[in-house]
Amino acid sequence: MSLRIEVLFQHFTRLLCLTAFVTLGACAKQVEVHDPVMIKADDTYYVFSTGPGITYYRSKDMKNWQLVGRVFKDEPSWARRVAPEFNGHLWAPDIYHKAGKYYLYYSVSAFGKNTSGIGVAVTKSLEPNSPDYGWVDYGIVIQSVPNRDHWNAIDPAIVEDENGQTWMTFGSFWDGMKLVKLDDDLVRLAEPQEWHTISARQRSHNLDTAEP
Secondary structure: OHHHHHHHHHHHHHHHHHHHHHHHHHHOOOOOOOEEEEEEEOOOEEEOOEEEEOOOEEEOOOOOOOEEEEEOOOOOOHHHHHHOOOOEEEEEEEEEOOOOOEEEEEOOOOOOOOOEEEEEEOOOOOOOOOOOOEEEEEEEEEEEEOOOOOOOOOOOOOEEEOOOOOOEEOOOOOOEEEEEOOOOOOOOOOOOOOOEEEEEEEEEEEEOOOOO
């Protein structure tokens, strides 16, 4: 499977995941989430979703869910500097496991604007009772700025190519979706930077970038 097809497939499966999880929510009424992403660690499933602090749940069977808590007790320190109209909700997280660590990518933005940023928080364990548990926020990985960028730094999704190189796809709402190479530490872009456009729509750059 080519990297481009894999990226688009991942976005499609995220929509399927949302549909499935809403169905599960009918059985577990305490679970109501938006933009879910799920990962299995040992014998436990964890779901992260859009919301204040990124709320997450765990389950052994994907039917009975228990609230774990929030990744962030407070909003990221850089959020309102990047997005002055940020309302406290962190958007569309994606979780990625590599070399014994869990990387949670998330978006800070305001609806309809590309004053946006994608950050990443890291922990060695997803289980709060583990001595290896503890989220460390590494801050901004990428930022979009009005009147400079015609793309939006939201909705991250992580993919790995056949050579083990890690990439981040992101975007929507402006000119389309981008693909950018990550550094080996997974908390910043690789240098020299390598960018690709994987989908795009025609748009007049004379339009105000605060409009969709």
